[in-house]
Amino acid sequence: MEGNGRGQRATIDDVAARAGVSIKTVSRVVNNEPNVRDATRDKVRAAIADLNYYPNASARRLAGNRSFLFALVYDDPSAYPDASANYVTNLHGGALKAAREAGYDLLIHPCDYQSSGLLEELDQLIDHSRIDGLILAPPLAEVKPVVRMLRKLGKPFVRVSPGKVQGYDAVHTNDREICVAMMRYLVSLGHERIAFIRGHEDHKAIGDRERGYEDGLREAGLPLRSSLVLQGNNSFDSGVACGARLLQRKRRPTAIFAANDDMAAGVLHQALEMEIPVPDELSVAGFDDVSLAQHVFPTLTTIHQPVKQMAERATKLLFEAIVGKPRKERTLVESTLVIRESTGPAPSER
Amino acid sequence: MEGNGRGQRATIDDVAARAGVSIKTVSRVVNNEPNVRDATRDKVRAAIADLNYYPNASARRLAGNRSFLFALVYDDPSAYPDASANYVTNLHGGALKAAREAGYDLLIHPCDYQSSGLLEELDQLIDHSRIDGLILAPPLAEVKPVVRMLRKLGKPFVRVSPGKVQGYDAVHTNDREICVAMMRYLVSLGHERIAFIRGHEDHKAIGDRERGYEDGLREAGLPLRSSLVLQGNNSFDSGVACGARLLQRKRRPTAIFAANDDMAAGVLHQALEMEIPVPDELSVAGFDDVSLAQHVFPTLTTIHQPVKQMAERATKLLFEAIVGKPRKERTLVESTLVIRESTGPAPSER
DNA sequence: TGCGACTTTGACATCGCTGTCAATCCTGCT
DNA sequence: AGCAGGATTGACAGCGATGTCAAAGTCGCA
Numbered sequence: 001m002e003g004n005g006r007g008q009r010a011t012i013d014d015v016a017a018r019a020g021v022s023i024k025t026v027s028r029v030v031n032n033e034p035n036v037r038d039a040t041r042d043k044v045r046a047a048i049a050d051l052n053y054y055p056n057a058s059a060r061r062l063a064g065n066r067s068f069l070f071a072l073v074y075d076d077p078s079a080y081p082d083a084s085a086n087y088v089t090n091l092h093g094g095a096l097k098a099a100r101e102a103g104y105d106l107l108i109h110p111c112d113y114q115s116s117g118l119l120e121e122l123d124q125l126i127d128h129s130r131i132d133g134l135i136l137a138p139p140l141a142e143v144k145p146v147v148r149m150l151r152k153l154g155k156p157f158v159r160v161s162p163g164k165v166q167g168y169d170a171v172h173t174n175d176r177e178i179c180v181a182m183m184r185y186l187v188s189l190g191h192e193r194i195a196f197i198r199g200h201e202d203h204k205a206i207g208d209r210e211r212g213y214e215d216g217l218r219e220a221g222l223p224l225r226s227s228l229v230l231q232g233n234n235s236f237d238s239g240v241a242c243g244a245r246l247l248q249r250k251r252r253p254t255a256i257f258a259a260n261d262d263m264a265a266g267v268l269h270q271a272l273e274m275e276i277p278v279p280d281e282l283s284v285a286g287f288d289d290v291s292l293a294q295h296v297f298p299t300l301t302t303i304h305q306p307v308k309q310m311a312e313r314a315t316k317l318l319f320e321a322i323v324g325k326p327r328k329e330r331t332l333v334e335s336t337l338v339i340r341e342s343t344g345p346a347p348s349e350r
Numbered sequence: 351m352e353g354n355g356r357g358q359r360a361t362i363d364d365v366a367a368r369a370g371v372s373i374k375t376v377s378r379v380v381n382n383e384p385n386v387r388d389a390t391r392d393k394v395r396a397a398i399a400d401l402n403y404y405p406n407a408s409a410r411r412l413a414g415n416r417s418f419l420f421a422l423v424y425d426d427p428s429a430y431p432d433a434s435a436n437y438v439t440n441l442h443g444g445a446l447k448a449a450r451e452a453g454y455d456l457l458i459h460p461c462d463y464q465s466s467g468l469l470e471e472l473d474q475l476i477d478h479s480r481i482d483g484l485i486l487a488p489p490l491a492e493v494k495p496v497v498r499m500l501r502k503l504g505k506p507f508v509r510v511s512p513g514k515v516q517g518y519d520a521v522h523t524n525d526r527e528i529c530v531a532m533m534r535y536l537v538s539l540g541h542e543r544i545a546f547i548r549g550h551e552d553h554k555a556i557g558d559r560e561r562g563y564e565d566g567l568r569e570a571g572l573p574l575r576s577s578l579v580l581q582g583n584n585s586f587d588s589g590v591a592c593g594a595r596l597l598q599r600k601r602r603p604t605a606i607f608a609a610n611d612d613m614a615a616g617v618l619h620q621a622l623e624m625e626i627p628v629p630d631e632l633s634v635a636g637f638d639d640v641s642l643a644q645h646v647f648p649t650l651t652t653i654h655q656p657v658k659q660m661a662e663r664a665t666k667l668l669f670e671a672i673v674g675k676p677r678k679e680r681t682l683v684e685s686t687l688v689i690r691e692s693t694g695p696a697p698s699e700r
Numbered sequence: 701t702g703c704g705a706c707t708t709t710g711a712c713a714t715c716g717c718t719g720t721c722a723a724t725c726c727t728g729c730t
Numbered sequence: 731a732g733c734a735g736g737a738t739t740g741a742c743a744g745c746g747a748t749g750t751c752a753a754a755g756t757c758g759c760a
Contacts, residue, residue: 009477011745011746011747012746012747013746021709021710022709022710022711023710023746023747023748024709024710024711024712024748024749025708025709025710027747027748027749028708028709030747031748034707035706035707035708035709036707036708036709037707037708037709040708040709054477054478055746055747056412056480056745056746056747057411057417057478057479057480057747058408058411058412058417058480058745058746058747059412059715059745059746059747059748060746060747060748061407061408061411061412061715061747062406062408062409062411062412062714062715062716062717062745062746062747062748063714063715063746063747063748063749064715064747064748064749065715065748067407067408069455076443077439078439078440078443088439089427089428089438089460090428092458092460093426093428093460096458096460105419105457105479106457106458107455107456107457108442108446108456108458110439110442110443110446127359127404128404128407129407129455130406130407130408236644236645265645266645269645269647272622272647273647292642292645295586295615295616295619295642297619297622297623361715361716361717362716362717363716371739371740372739372740372741373716373717373718373740374718374719374739374740374741374742375738375739375740376717377717377718377719378738378739380717381718384737385736385737385738385739386737386738386739387737387738387739390738390739405716405717406715406716406717408715408716408717409715409716409717409718409745410716410717410718411717411745412715412716412717412718412745412746412747413716413717413718413719413744413745414717414718414719414745415718415745
């Protein structure tokens with residue numbers, strides 16, 4: 001397996017010796033550089049295979065002045081654990097996959113996007129760990145000062161966000177359109193008083209969800225009543241609170257669409273508490289398709305966000321940006337509707 | 351801020367020049383090596399501060415033949431997303447904190463502990479990323495071949511597990527004792543027919559929970575009825591299934607203690623489905639205190655596992671092992687009882 | 701056959717640190 | 731004052747790659 005006489009890992013020198021070429025040529029082959037004769041390339045490849053050679057990352061980093069390290073920066077999920085935790089798992093999965101394929105290692109960096117020391121913290125991360133590029137997950141992708149700093153540092157990054165930033169890639173999903181689709185579905189069930197629970201304003205994508213709600217009403221020719229739109233903060237508890245306010249009205253909505261699953265789960269909880277049968281008297285829909293959605297009672301109709309694919313795509317784009325491929329600025333990965341048990345026909349008017 | 355004339359980061363040479371010493375001395379100071387006169391040390395420290403010097407990680411890695419990289423290896427939570435995701439967040443948080451404090455970067459490596467290619471996968475991880483040491487989270491800490499391989503490679507590692515492995519650190523919690531405490535609490539509420547839902551057998555810590563259940567019965571002088579112990583697999587769904595089996599009996603248990611929160615949540619779900627009021631007719635207790643526990647209805651009485659602290663401790667021990675401090679083999683981090691709404695006095699006999 | 705223009709290839713310096721080992725400095729003692 | 735022996739310090743050789751640049755090889759065409 002190890003072919004040099006020293007019982008150590010094979011180095012580039014070993015490969016060069018075995019292939020009868022210089023180390024520079026081996027380096028060229030390893031890095032897929034042009035101007036190597038096919039025959040030479042084959043010889044080197046064979047030697048690499050024979051010796052089970054794998055380049056020493058530290059040496060490459062030092063000589064090439066890059067780290068082969070990406071950082072995935074996201075909001076610390078211990079703040080709002082549940083849905084986020086699952087979201088983060090997908091983020092990790094996608095980013096790890098793409099990073100590995102690109103030959104990069106991935107550093108994770110959960111942080112508080114509202115922290116005053118955020119800029120310094122990221123600067124230090126980049127500086128100390130010599131990160132080659134960053135993937136900014138929402139809501140960090142919306143934090144202007146961060147974007148500004150990275151641009152000033154000339155450090156490559158990719159944002160997972162619907163917003164555009166000149167000269168940098170961004171991956172987003174069709175939040176608005178898919179919300180229109182959800183509304184279309186609810187309307188088709190006969191719902192007319194459909195409430196909406198807004199998410200936290202710092203998440204731009206979540207703002208798009210509200211616009212989808214409005215578009216959906218408009219499309220169905222239903223009035224937009226401001227009394228039916230409440231502000232939540234993405235947490236389960238805020239779902240409970242908003243649910244309570246909506247459901248204790250004399251003329252309560254027949255359907256509640258929450259901007260994320262946690263809040264929708266909060267609404268379900270509140271409905272159970274108030275003994276309002278779901279979906280018979282009330283339909284509830286969420287957004288995200290976190291695993292919680294399948295575990296609440298009744299299971300939650302929601303929108304599946306392709307978080308993993310988005311993270312994977314973003315990481316791949318980061319790599320491409322680093323090797324010089326042209327940027328796209330906006331890349332779409334589509335969400336889909338997932339219909340479960342929490343939605344049903346509107347109750348007939350009494 | 352940057353003190354050399356080149357507008358680049360300061361290097362060890364810059365610091366040496368400024369302090370009027372050799373680079374070797376700077377290296378000594380940076381690495382806290384002995385045999386440097388205090389005055390010299392101070393001069394060097396001052397120069398480091400002036401130049402805002404931070405050693406180049408790649409160079410250190412290359413020269414020192416170590417990577418300053420730890421890998422945190424755990425079972426891929428996308429398999430059983432909910433509770434695990436939260437568990438994993440804590441794992442990350444603790445390990446990141448300790449790694450950062452030790453000057454290490456942390457690579458995360460979610461994987462399938464049952465995969466046939468696991469050994470090769472880890473070998474490759476160690477080989478390619480030149481990991482200095484690994485933190486094995488359960489259930490990976492129990493996989494014998496992995497432990498064997500790491501020992502053979504001479505690669506330092508720490509296990510998060512109640513089991514011992516000669517010569518290596520392990521961090522565990524008092525699963526058994528705290529389960530006895532839970533039983534004591536249930537018994538104090540008047541429960542006598544207390545069922546237990548076992549977890550997946552691959553998690554050793556979960557086996558200890560069952561022993562705590564048995565000890566608790568014994569301590570209270572209650573009989574151990576095998577009909578009251580069912581096998582789950584840690585998933586919500588298995589909780590639903592076991593709950594169904596237990597609750598449709600003519601003489602059903604008045605309390606159900608599940609070896610993790612997901613299964614307990616499944617039991618709650620099933621109780622709701624069968625319209626059995628909790629905690630009036632049935633008390634339910636879980637284990638883990640995942641955030642789900644606060645979001646189910648009613649909120650779940652459970653046992654808080656200090657996962658974050660365990661991970662932090664484990665990582666710290668790994669670092670200490672690397673720098674040569676003596677091993678402990680077993681380090682305890684205590685769990686605590688969390689009483690919420692899902693438990694109450696046993697219903698009076700009819 | 702000879703020549704310019706590419707293509708291939710390799711020698712060697714370099715990246716910024718740590719390890720080795722010898723040189724120099726200090727001590728306390730005689 | 732002289733000396734052994736430990737405490738300090740530094741010179742220098744790597745670590746294993748990549749970057750630079752010049753040498754050697756090829757090819758087409760006059």
